[in-house]
Amino acid sequence: MSEPSPPSDLAQARRLDDFESLARARMGRPEHDYIAGGADDELTMADNRAALRRWRLRPRVLVDVKTVDASTSFLGQPVSLPAGIAPMAFQHFADADAELATARAAAAAGVLFCLSTMSSRALEEVAEAADEAGSAPRWFQLYVHRDRRRSEELVRRAAAAGYSAIVLTVDFPVAGNRERDLRNGLPYPQAFGNFEVSPAEVTDGVLAAVIGGFTDATLSWDDIDWLRGLSDLPIVIKGILSGEDAEQAVERGVAGIVVSNHGGRQLDRLPATIDVLPEVVQAVDGRAEVYLDSGISRGTDVLVALALGARGVFVGRPIFFALGAGGEQGVSRALDLLGAEVRRDMALLGVTDPAQLVREHLWRRQGPDGSGPG
Ligand code: FNR
Ligand code: LAC
Numbered sequence: 595m596s597e598p599s600p601p602s603d604l605a606q607a608r609r610l611d612d613f614e615s616l617a618r619a620r621m622g623r624p625e626h627d628y629i630a631g632g633a634d635d636e637l638t639m640a641d642n643r644a645a646l647r648r649w650r651l652r653p654r655v656l657v658d659v660k661t662v663d664a665s666t667s668f669l670g671q672p673v674s675l676p677a678g679i680a681p682m683a684f685q686h687f688a689d690a691d692a693e694l695a696t697a698r699a700a701a702a703a704g705v706l707f708c709l710s711t712m713s714s715r716a717l718e719e720v721a722e723a724a725d726e727a728g729s730a731p732r733w734f735q736l737y738v739h740r741d742r743r744r745s746e747e748l749v750r751r752a753a754a755a756g757y758s759a760i761v762l763t764v765d766f767p768v769a770g771n772r773e774r775d776l777r778n779g780l781p782y783p784q785a786f787g788n789f790e791v792s793p794a795e796v797t798d799g800v801l802a803a804v805i806g807g808f809t810d811a812t813l814s815w816d817d818i819d820w821l822r823g824l825s826d827l828p829i830v831i832k833g834i835l836s837g838e839d840a841e842q843a844v845e846r847g848v849a850g851i852v853v854s855n856h857g858g859r860q861l862d863r864l865p866a867t868i869d870v871l872p873e874v875v876q877a878v879d880g881r882a883e884v885y886l887d888s889g890i891s892r893g894t895d896v897l898v899a900l901a902l903g904a905r906g907v908f909v910g911r912p913i914f915f916a917l918g919a920g921g922e923q924g925v926s927r928a929l930d931l932l933g934a935e936v937r938r939d940m941a942l943l944g945v946t947d948p949a950q951l952v953r954e955h956l957w958r959r960q961g962p963d964g965s966g967p968g
Contacts, residue, residue: 632858697720736763831843
């Protein structure tokens with residue numbers, strides 16, 4: 595690769611979607627494509643955004659919106675925005691400080707940060723960096739290793755380092771088919787921050803195959819009890835897409851559910867998450883907190899998800915690209931932009947607190963061709 599280019603002019607970024615081109619200029623194609631891409635024909639990836647954008651809002655006027663406060667709580671812990679940072683692997687692809695930079699920006703902004711099992715930096719180091727920068731809750735995302743002892747150790751370390759929930763990702767029993775990575779021959783990185791001995795059992799495949807090569811495909815509902823026994827931390831299950839699975843999760847005592855299709859990176863042709871959210875919210879019926887990710891890039895996306903019953907959302911790729919565009923400052927800029935959008939949109943919609951968002955704030959949904967109620 596050529597010399598790293600100087601930090602992009604972050605002031606050019608006016609919305610979350612502006613960071614990708616800024617990051618692209620500072621990143622190789624294989625790394626960019628790993629972040630940007632999805633599985634197979636990337637149908638689900640496109641649907642996530644398209645479905646969110648079909649919703650229209652129904653404002654109430656003459657409400658005093660002089661003071662709008664977008665803060666809320668995730669599993670009882672205060673956060674400044676109803677939007678957190680999704681767990682994403684290998685952030686050294688975007689910036690040398692990797693997760694240290696992202697976690698610092700999140701903590702300084704009071705935004706929840708979720709660290710991936712496959713982080714480039716060790717979970718303890720990330721915790722320390724975050725604590726120096728500010729205060730916000732952090733969660734640890736778990737991929738269960740075939741050698742369970744390795745996962746048990748990770749959970750204990752996460753609890754000791756102040757992570758306040760374990761996010762069990764359940765949509766990665768095997769790797770999705772990422773054809774961009776295959777085409778680019780994206781090699782597996784040697785940067786497993788959380789493991790002294792590489793967790794990878796396959797070391798000559800492309801990246802997703804390497805990860806799929808160590809996750810435990812036997813993982814099943816009964817293992818939730820195993821996980822619960824490892825620490826006192828609440829469990830959040832990420833990757834639920836049906837009312838039936840949401841019901842199972844609640845029966846197993848989970849505290850939260852993330853309605854997610856992994857940003858369209860695992861099984862293609864899964865439905866858009868916003869289309870599944872109502873079914874999950876109905877099944878959960880207030881017994882756990884429901885979150886959503888996949889396709890969020892606008893303040894209005896956040897409001898639509900909350901009006902449909904989500905406690906909050908998580909943002910993935912736009913944050914990775916903001917990190918690529920300008921490291922910690924890039925992520926801070928992205929969080930500022932998103933926060934400003936959420937607050938402005940709340941005021942324009944006539945709400946002053948995220949808890950006020952209800953189904954009546956949504957106008958009928960447009961059909962895929964732009965016509966008719968959905
Ligand atoms: C991810 N995602 C992910 N999820 C997870 O549970 N553990 C992980 O290590 C990763 N790694 C990862 C890397 C990259 C580059 C991306 C883009 C995504 C999925 C992530 O948490 C989230 O579900 C999606 O990114 C949400 O979709 P958007 O916001 O990217 O559209
Ligand atoms: C990915 C994995 C690491 O989506 O979750 O690339």
